[in-house]
Amino acid sequence: MNSFGRLFRIHIFGESHGESAGLVIDGCPAGLPLSVEDFLTDIERRKGGNHKGTTPRKEDDLPIFKSGIFNGHTTGAPITILFENKNTRSGDYEKQRAVPRPGHADFTAHAKYGGFEDFRGGGHFSGRLTVCMVAAGVIAKKLLGHIQVVSTILEIGGEADLEKGLQKAIDAKDSIGGIVECRVNGLPVGLGEHFFDSAESLISHAVFAIPAVKGIEFGAGFAAARMFGTEHNDAIEDASGKTRTNHAGGIVGGITNGNELVFRIAIKPTSSTPKEQQTWNWETNAIESFSVKGRHDLCIALRVPVVLEAVTAFTLVDLMLLEQRIGRIGPSFML
Numbered sequence: 001m002n003s004f005g006r007l008f009r010i011h012i013f014g015e016s017h018g019e020s021a022g023l024v025i026d027g028c029p030a031g032l033p034l035s036v037e038d039f040l041t042d043i044e045r046r047k048g049g050n051h052k053g054t055t056p057r058k059e060d061d062l063p064i065f066k067s068g069i070f071n072g073h074t075t076g077a078p079i080t081i082l083f084e085n086k087n088t089r090s091g092d093y094e095k096q097r098a099v100p101r102p103g104h105a106d107f108t109a110h111a112k113y114g115g116f117e118d119f120r121g122g123g124h125f126s127g128r129l130t131v132c133m134v135a136a137g138v139i140a141k142k143l144l145g146h147i148q149v150v151s152t153i154l155e156i157g158g159e160a161d162l163e164k165g166l167q168k169a170i171d172a173k174d175s176i177g178g179i180v181e182c183r184v185n186g187l188p189v190g191l192g193e194h195f196f197d198s199a200e201s202l203i204s205h206a207v208f209a210i211p212a213v214k215g216i217e218f219g220a221g222f223a224a225a226r227m228f229g230t231e232h233n234d235a236i237e238d239a240s241g242k243t244r245t246n247h248a249g250g251i252v253g254g255i256t257n258g259n260e261l262v263f264r265i266a267i268k269p270t271s272s273t274p275k276e277q278q279t280w281n282w283e284t285n286a287i288e289s290f291s292v293k294g295r296h297d298l299c300i301a302l303r304v305p306v307v308l309e310a311v312t313a314f315t316l317v318d319l320m321l322l323e324q325r326i327g328r329i330g331p332s333f334m335l
């Protein structure tokens, strides 16, 4: 399914080389001021071509409002937004149709959808669809008001010096991965449910919808496995739940504890690398060498921070609505 959320419910649709990609948000409260300008900063942050190592494919990515916005405000009806695909080069993909790229969804989509899948530019599996996530994130961030969601790249190819990490890939004529962190400040205590709808579970669910994500850790994460209890425990200091340390990353028992929410995600190296690799050709039934020609991100992580902020923001809005922490109408939307 291409839907996420209970009350703030997001649907994304489209393909990389289809007419457009887009989203529908059902359940956005009425009365939120919303204009095209609200989207520009975050949309620009996601665009390729702004940084060495990102895809040269250039799209305008101007949001086209189709429903749910009237007189500059949300109406409470489903919001539909489109992003047109204009700068496509499908020939790159026609040529390598029988040669599924290792690490991309070519093989799995072909096996599952029997050859009917749109394979151009990764089709519906493409990172292109993250523009829809970013648009939903813009609306979610407005609803979150003073709650700040900020993501940064911590490393590229194991290097804290991002340029150095990227250069390693450029020198090797290969692609490379990275680690992106997200921090959220100003969250109330009490978001999330025990067990299946824990705040960690829902954030992870949304995070793994971002193509190329391979891992997530909250707070001390995997390092917690090497600590003593007394080292890992976060001493509670006052009635607000403030803790001296934050090894938990802001969630305990699946419920936000009022401290900073902190988590990191691992982004794999782009599967479409210029470096020669081997794969199976389903027409000749032979293993062959090939290298991916076309316009690809050398390092996807460079483009992920704003996408990560977006999925985090819309997950938190859903939790806030479930907890009745966002009102139906009002200038700040906060109760």
Ligand SMILES: Cc1cc2nc3c(=O)[nH]c(=O)nc-3n(C[C@H](O)[C@H](O)[C@H](O)COP(=O)(O)O)c2cc1C
Residues within 6 Å of the ligand: 055, 103, 104, 105, 122, 125, 126, 127, 128, 130, 210, 211, 212, 213, 268, 270, 271, 272, 295, 296, 297, 298, 300, 303, 304, 307
């Ligand atoms: C913003 C963004 C840009 C991406 N750009 C590319 C790309 O240029 N080339 C590519 O092969 N994969 C790219 N990907 C990753 C693929 O879409 C992804 O690896 C593929 O759909 C398989 O999914 P999986 O890696 O989650 O298993 C991108 C992902 C994101 C989030």
Ligand SMILES: C=C(O[C@@H]1CC(C(=O)O)=C[C@@H](OP(=O)(O)O)[C@H]1O)C(=O)O
Residues within 6 Å of the ligand: 016, 048, 055, 057, 059, 088, 089, 092, 120, 121, 122, 125, 126, 127, 128, 129, 131, 211, 294, 295, 296, 297
């Ligand atoms: C278009 C975007 O990224 C695309 C994501 C992508 C993939 O396989 O995920 C492959 C490339 O597609 P194309 O071959 O059509 O240039 C990227 O450019 C975008 O993010 O807007």
